Amino acid sequence: MPTTPSKTAAEATPPLSKWAPAVLLGWLIPGGGHFLLKRTGRGTLLLVTVLSMFLLGLMMRGAMFQPQTGDILTTIIYCGGFLGDLASGLLYLLATWLGYAQVDVAGHVHDYGTKFLVAAGLINILAMVDAYEIATGKKD
């Protein structure tokens, strides 16, 4: 029996209530989605990793990106960097509100710090995707 396009789309997209809490909590607290889904070991590893990278980035006086537009390269770097920073969730929000966001200064340690801050967010995105796959049953 052939499936209608609307039925196929409904099957392909799991209900929001199934995965949104895990993904949102995973964004706010790294590894939080895994904790919610009772994957404590993996959640702990993700939390420790993202938290360590973020704190190392702050201690290396890395800069937080602010969205800027201009030529295409500037837009990609600054908007992408901002999204990467923002993906750390509560860590980013707290660091910004408490005044730990640094201005961009020259030096290899600061550069590494900036990359650590962005990488912490990117790693958290991977963790959120993992939480989504677990919540929708695509992964154990």
Next chain:
Amino acid sequence: MPKMNLSHFEAALLFALFSSVVLGVITKRTDAERLRYGVRCFIYFMGALIGLGWLMHFGHG
């Protein structure tokens, strides 16, 4: 907030370590596979780091 000064090598080593842990945790299904994949990723990161380091060393003359 204490200030931290790391060398290029130390910073890249930590980056490789953290990235490998996460890649291992999220991509594989069993703990043994995760450990193997994480270690393999770490070795690849370090290999690329040392290889590119030498490449830049010779490139600069």
